[in-house]
Amino acid sequence: MTSHSHSWMARFNRFCTSHRVLVLLVTLLVAVAFGSGIPRIKGEVLIEELLPYAHPYLKIMIDFSETFGSGGSFVAIALKAKNGDIFKKSILSKIQAIDQEVSMWEEVYRILTFSIASRSAKVVRPVSAGEIKVQPLMWPEVPQTEEGIQELKRDIFSDPNLRGILVSRDGTAGMIMTQFKENISYERAFELLKGLDQRYTDEETEIHLVGFPVMMGWIYSYKTQIILVMAVSVALIVVVLFLSFQNLMGMVVPLAFGLVSTAIGLGFIGWTGINFSPLLYVLAFLVIARMVSHSVQITHRYMEIYVERRDRVEACYETMQSMIIPNWAAVSTEAAGFLVLILVKIALMQYVAIFMTVWMLTIALCGIFTPVLCSYMPLARASEHWVRKSQKMSWLDRLCVGACTFSTGNGKTVIALGAVILVAFFAYAGGRLKIGDPSPGSPLLWPEHRYNQDQAMVDKTFDVSSEDFTLYYGGEKDSVYNPTVLNTFEAFDRHMKARLPDIYKSSDSIIGMMKTISYILHDGDVLWRELPYQPDKITNLIGWTRDQVDVYTMARYVDHDMSKAQITLYFSDHTSDNLIRIHRAANEFFALHPMKTDRGEFFLAGGRIGMEMATNEEMKRTHLQVDAMVLIAIFLLCFLFYRSLIGACMFTVPLILANMIAYGYMAMAGIGLTINTLPVAAVGVGVGVDFAIYIYNRCREEFALLRQPGAQAPSDPWLAVILRAVRTSGKAVILTGLTVVLPISVWYFISDMKFQAQVGLFLAMILSANVLFAITVHPLLLYVIKPRFVREWGNT
Template sequence: MATHNTRDNLKSISNLDDFNHQSGSRLERLIFNHRLLVILLCTLVTVMLGWDSARLTLNAAFEKTIPLNQPYIRNFLDNRAELKGLGNAVRVVVQNRSGDIYDPAYLQALKHINDELFLTPGVDRANVKSLWMPVVRWNEVTEEGFAGGPVMPDNYTGSQASIDALRQNIGRAQLLGNLVGTDFRSSMIFVPLLDKDNTTGQPLDYWELSKRLESIRAQYSGTQGTADLDIRIVGFSKVVGDLLDGLQQMILYFAVAAVIAALIIFAWTRCVRSTALVLGCSCIAVLWQLGLIARMGYALDPYSILVPFLVFAIGVSHGAQKMNGIMQDVARGTHRLVAARYTFRRLFLAGVTALVADAVGFGVLMLIDIPVIQDLAITASIGVALLVFTNLILLPVMLSYTGVSPKAAARSLRAEQRQAGGLWRLLERFTERRWAAALLVVSAILTVAGFVVSTQLKIGDLDAGASELRPNSRYNLDNAYINSKYSLSSDQFAVIVKTKAEGCLEYQTLVEADRLGWVLQQVPGVQSTVSLADAVRKITAGSYEGSPKWMSISPNQDVLNYAARTASTSNPELFNNDCSVMPVVAYLTDHKARTLDQVVQAAEAFATAHSTPERQFLLAAGSAGIEAATNIVVRKANLTMLMYVYAAVIVLCFITFRSWRAVVVAVVPLVITSILCEALMVLLGMGVKVATLPVIALGVGIGVDYALYLLSIQLARQRAGDTLAEAYRHALRITGKVVALVGVTLAAGVITWAFSPIKFQADMGILLTFMFLWNMLGALALIPALSHFLLRDVHVFGSPVVLPPAGETSVALEAKARTVQCTQADPNPV
């Protein structure tokens, strides 16, 4: 940013008549010569977007959480209409704690619950299954052939005879471990969901659905006649509902973070007006962001809800730097308007570059083919862009009117002029060879150790149940109960067998599907498998008086056709209407990364070896299949994302500093922090998944702010003729202490997330706290150490800078250095 700065207008000017209002860049003149207009425009925008923000909604769609272009997902979506029950579904288990399922009061309550779920908007009613649904049937072999009917007797009256008939039908239908718990104390209602509400045509509102499920739970839990019921609910929509319920607490965390930031900044400045403006401008940026994303048609979801917190944190970081610069100039006797303009000149370029780096950190998330992460990237980039207006422009303008407390300014000047000691003196020692070398050796050892540990980092979930929620959450307790009492878990991995019409009835196709089922059963973590081949075996044996020796797949096509027709009456989900698509479903004990990797490896190997033009084995459907596809995308995106974010940060730093040595000094601390963060994830048992994937990229984008502010002052002083030690000492006084302040403030704000009921938010809070603190410490300690070896000799283009006479302010010295750089780079500055 070139300027018309002269030595006169850079001195401490207390009288505005002595200040040249036409000095500075065009942008500076446009802003500060029309300050009132800037404030009025910002006020108008705040009112408009504040109104829009009130229309913002909370929701999450199933399709937004999956990588839509991943081959497995494409296979699932292309055949979704043909796969019944393998998409988004809810499982509701009704337990009788005081008896078993053959209690008439239990069965009557189960009927009412079934009816309420059946009539719930968004339910695929044709495929609902429970003891009360006629689609759930029994079959048996008699002397006269096959006999069958619905499991719930047509003439059920609640009498002992009806109960005995139901007991017999459940045994005939082999529902134990499927729709009936292994201890006969519970039964399941399987509720598949549609993409849209079938009454309104709008996308399914998972939060509203979750609230309806909770109302059913509350209504029927407890004593119902002679039965004491407990209702357990699992499924994607319930996870989302619990997450959205937990998000309401995030408002409290936002308030706590704002209070912590206010207390820390005020304790450092002792100035109410400047503290209030820093926090106020950061809050305005958040309000603008929420208003814009509402106007663009976006909704907040469990992932993007964290973005306003990050925008607020970044805004506080940049606002504190501007406030500190103005406070120091005012303390030297400079008029508040002049001080605001001086600070704008010194830090606007560094601030914009830092915000661009932050935006890049968010923007690279667009590379991840998961819509919910791409939405996060868009909303976060919008928020960061708005900070340019609120914290780099509006805040200095506001401070040019209000100024800062004279006592606080004087206190700030005394603190700067006082000989630094303690920690600050220790940091200065790192500009010396012995201390610098020792620190770099220690850093190298930590980096190598962290890299070794980080090689154990896993992709995907490392815990059973919903990893987004805490292990002791109601959902995960429900999930653990269902997995212990039912052999068909909620973690389904399905391989799609696709043939020509009627092709799934061919002998060879059924044999291959049966072989695939056997292969999957050998994989650790697979409870059982189900396919048309299994049903054909049982029905074939039944056709021959139930003889076990006929428990096989007959090569006789007429036998196969009869078996398939019989199976379709009780298990219509085993194949589609024209028998061209059938799934081979593996029920897994969990969806941990290791389990999914092993299942995918076995299924992929079988598909590669056995797929032919006549029949194809396509991965994958089911909740576990979708999870496996997501893990594949995350594994690929993890490295790609880091490469892009570091490439962008390097380019931005090079544009700013015009020195590859300075780029190395700025980036090395970030690399070390990234490696140590991955090691910390291993030690804390966290996997890389959709929730944690953005953290490292965000840490890099935000962490580079520290280096940009420190190095910009240090290099300016060195080019003005200071030694490295003198330049770094001055950088510490001007921005270093604020870097430490901001690092602590941000960490104190996000650590409150660790108490969130949403586990992935707690994980993000811990990781971001670590990265904020470690990036701050790395910048303060490693920049002088690396500078000793790489940046000891820094020269301005052309002739050297003449040091100012004794007593000239440090502001003038910095500005003079920038003036020499600008004028020599551009003889005709704007």
């Protein structure tokens, strides 16, 4: 920093010191003003906030959702008989009751609610030669006799459009499918679905629920438990603080600042109206833990200075002079980790970028608020105890000094070689990181969780699933009559089935109904269960189907003026590898078939799988960009604060190693890079830079002391300065690291949500690595490079 900068900063710090009461009052008023917005916080994240708004797939889905729904809010409700099959009057009546109840919900698309009890579920029967009749399968009433039930069973198992789709292959479960409207919150959807579960699960039947709204509903149901887990973590922070300071007053200051900063951060979220998903609570706790750890560093420094000066006001001023620059440098670099998320074209990510950056920047108040509050606390005895304790070689001192001595002495080669090996190993492991979900079901929940068990049950017994993939057609009025449209649909279906036999389950379109009608018209000859090849015949068959089938059934496949149509394919899962295979197979098909006809065009892709593809492509496009921008921002900010290219490199290079460890660990632990993990990974890059900043800053102060008149110069100034910095600030780094690492490590053992448990372990590992680097790698870099910006600070 220049002399002018020092002069300006000194005047600012002196002003704050001279007006300490004003500083406290202004800070508290700001906290109260923002904190009043906390009750306004909303947690209802909508599906459109989770999707890349600029992706072509999303634009296509928006265009067709008014006609067919988006597919991303699809829910499958399976009613399973506990003994035998579902072909009993009592169980069929339950399917009918569920179908009628769901159809009446205002939150769903009524015409997209479908089961064997729906009006749109049809059976085609011959009446006479060349004449057929299309009738509802089980509407408006359930068969009242055993003969009627057996006839229903024959109708279902003789029709490939029903067998395995609306009734499981073994006949033990029935399916009710629906789609929620896009503006319905997951909590509301889950509330309705759990009501069905409670009413229709008894000694005879059980309900199984799958679909994205169900999965998110389960996440929201853990909101209270997540908060309780956070409360346990806060309690552990308090314990660590007490063990660190071994007095009540020293512990109160970091907690008080944490409360002030939390009120401002949460209040900002409430006042801006940004939706605050339970999955973001993890990030919120990380910020809270970071603000406490910053305050711990500054409180320790105040206690040291107070013992030297014996003057509260001067101790406050000198603590600001000493700590405000490293505090601001560290906070700005950590905030950069959040801010760059605004590059991701997903609304939720941009919301996170805004409110988490603002919240993180509130920690910049720590360099002012903490010394001022310390000056009003009775810390004299505690400070003397702290200094006396610091002068003795405790086990923690021996650990810090030993690690530093080893790193700068005989262990230089070991540390350097170890760093190279770590880089190579985790770079190789990180190369296998998956974009998207690496495992079937929901990776946010444990494999034995009910949702994943329900998903496995539906996948095992039905030929449909919640993993739907839609091909759309849009064109001029009546252009669906063009045989090319349905022939392309069928060719696409066959291509996907042939290319992906291990994950393909079934398809659903108007073609199935047309084939059945053709089959019945030709006296049950299986050779005619196909689309005609002649254009005039396929046009006639479409017209015949429209005449025979009611508007509710047709609305699931084509619009009223025959300008739009869709075919939906069902797959067994949406794992990242399989999404790539599905995407590749679809593109291969249209590399050989034109996407445009003379009157319209085909569009990829809709449904849950289309949404996942769009999201994964956005993650792939931006995650390296986000990481690079975080590192560039940290580099530039460090250069801005310290006016040294060498210094900026010294701060940034170890973070690259930490970044490699992060992604390598994610790959080995089976954690995919998703919309939920990207913010954690991005901020994880920068959370350790403050450890290095505080150590480097202490080294600068120690060199300034060596230049004072009468100071005795050691034989090896660099080694003496580094050892002193590690024993003071390095020890504080370990203690502040423990205030974060221990509380989040317990998530793995007490959380019922896999995501929270894995993220806790992930963050604990990254922070532990950064603490270790602070007392090994950074002392080595300082000793070998001997940067001028550290040695000559204070000369101006």
